[in-house]
Amino acid sequence: MTPPVLQASDLTKRFGDFTAVNGISFHIKPGEILGLLGPNGAGKTTTIQMLLGLVTPTSGSIHMFGLDLSTHREEILQQVNFSSTYLSMPQSLTVEENLWVVGRLYGMSDMARRVDAIVKKLEMEEFRGKITRKLSSGQMTRLTLAKAFLTEPQILFLDEPTASLDPDVAFKVRSLLKEARRSSGLSILYTSHNMREMEEMSDRIIFLQRGRIVATGTAQEIIDRFGKTDLEEVFLKFAQEQGHSVS
Ligand SMILES: Nc1ncnc2c1ncn2[C@@H]1O[C@H](COP(=O)(O)OP(=O)(O)OP(=O)(O)O)[C@@H](O)[C@H]1O
Ligand SMILES: [Mg+2]
Structure with missing residues (x-):
């Protein structure tokens, strides 16, 4: 059996008395798209931030x-990249300059070709010279995706990568990922609040509720286990149980 590219074991994050992530274990296999699903405040972003070494477990x-x-932070992070709505980039640089900065940080060569290729793939020609x-x-989301792809990572963490994209661009992004x-x-580890997208994209899904894993499996397995007709119904069940308050 091929070893997983990522293994998280008994991962917990407490902020003061509050436990945001509570003893979760999971793995990602090579070439697998794992969906991380859960209501607002369930612990998805905190989990991704721990995987990126931005938050210490x-x-x-x-x-x-x-x-x-x-112990191998730098070595690992060289092979990893991410995209998220909370990512901030130097605002006074152009789109293209920001991509060059990322390339330099990762020590990439052949940047002109790489930048051209990703700009073309994500249809960013129109705003490549625009100040960030x-x-x-939607353009900002595309820039953060371009940044994530630019370094040709082996693992991508995508926190709501298609939020704020119009349906046409969202479709292209999904095709690009596949x-x-x-x-x-x-x-790829993927979060989204779009349940149809989760069903379409994820080989397997992990369902988080209040920092704990409450279900894992393929979308269909999870739907069947809870006797629902689609993932949205399962989501509503967990969201209502959790309560929509984000503490
Ligand atoms: N730095 C922090 N200090 C205190 N609490 C935090 C901090 N970061 C996150 N939390 C709390 O941890 C919980 C999980 O937050 P997180 O952002 O991981 O949720 P999420 O699943 O990504 O939600 P969403 O769907 O809204 O993006 C929330 O209750 C949040 O308020
Ligand atoms: Mg989040």
């Missing part, structure tokens, strides 16, 4: 490519 361990993140501060939210997985065996 209170306890538990994270291994990627067989290496421990707490002036981007619409193609990258097919052609280069990219592994």
Whole structure:
């Protein structure tokens, strides 16, 4: 059996008395798209931030490519990238300049070709020279995706990558992700509040509620287990149980 590219074991994050992530364990296989699902405040972003080394776990361990993140941070993060709505980039640089900065940080060569390729793939030609501060939210989302793809990572963490994209661009982004997985065996951890997208994209889903894993399996397995007709119904069940208050 191929070893997982990522293994999180008994991961917990407490902020003061509040437990945001509560002893979760999961893995991602090479070339797998794992969906991380759960109501607002369930702990998805906190989990991704721990996987990126941005937030230190209170306890538990994270291994990627067989290496421990707490001791091989740089080596691991070189092979990883992410996209999220909370990502901030230098606002006074143009889109293209921001991509060059990312390339430099990762020590990438052949940047002109890479930037051209990703700009073309994400249809960003029209705003590649625009100052980042002036981007619409959908353009900003595309920039953060371009940044994530630019470094040709082996694992991508995508926190709501299609939020604020129009349906046409969202469709293209999903196609791009599937193609990258097919052609280069990219592994992806994905969050979205769009249940149809989750069903379409995820090989497997982990359902979080109040920081705990309450279900895992394929979308169909989870739907069947709870006797529902689609993922949205399962989601509503867990969201209503959790209560919509984000503490
Ligand atoms: N730095 C922090 N200090 C205190 N509490 C925090 C901090 N970061 C997150 N939390 C809390 O941890 C819980 C989980 O937040 P998180 O952002 O991981 O949820 P999420 O599943 O990503 O939600 P959403 O769907 O709204 O993006 C929330 O109750 C949040 O308020
Ligand atoms: Mg979040």
